[in-house]
Amino acid sequence: MSIVTVLLLLASVLAVCFFARRTAPKKQGRGERFMKKRLSNKVARYGRFHAHWCPGCEQMHMIPMQADGGWEWDGNPVMPSYRPSVIADGAIRCHYTITRGQIHFASDSEHTMAGRTVILPDLPVDRFVDQTSSE
Numbered sequence: 001m002s003i004v005t006v007l008l009l010l011a012s013v014l015a016v017c018f019f020a021r022r023t024a025p026k027k028q029g030r031g032e033r034f035m036k037k038r039l040s041n042k043v044a045r046y047g048r049f050h051a052h053w054c055p056g057c058e059q060m061h062m063i064p065m066q067a068d069g070g071w072e073w074d075g076n077p078v079m080p081s082y083r084p085s086v087i088a089d090g091a092i093r094c095h096y097t098i099t100r101g102q103i104h105f106a107s108d109s110e111h112t113m114a115g116r117t118v119i120l121p122d123l124p125v126d127r128f129v130d131q132t133s134s135e
């Protein structure tokens with residue numbers, strides 16, 4: 001076995017170790033990723049997402065959080081702000097920003113609330129009820 005072969009072997013072992021570490025699950029409880037937690041009447045945490053009720057689509061929208069390459073949240077759960085704007089392309093296009101607890105729909109949204117700004121509605125009571133997190 002030549003020195004080059006040994007070095008290549010060593011490099012690939014190191015690469016595998018590095019990759020394994022990168023892809024290893026983050027240190028968190030198994031249930032945490034999918035834990036639903038109401039942060040306020042307006043937003044709930046759903047694992048790595050924040051969820052809120054969209055009065056335009058009449059359904060929940062999920063916003064990925066910045067820690068996972070998603071949106072910036074100002075830390076205020078009662079009158080939240082998120083940046084940048086969110087585009088939810090479901091059955092219809094919904095394009096909006098949330099600033100200090102108000103949701104502003106861009107004019108290119110395809111529902112009747114396009115162009116309007118309203119107070120972010122409360123979460124529906126039947127969803128996003130606190131889970132008891134004792135596993």
Ligand SMILES: [Zn+2]
Pocket residue numbers: 054055056057058061088094
């Ligand atoms: Zn929507």
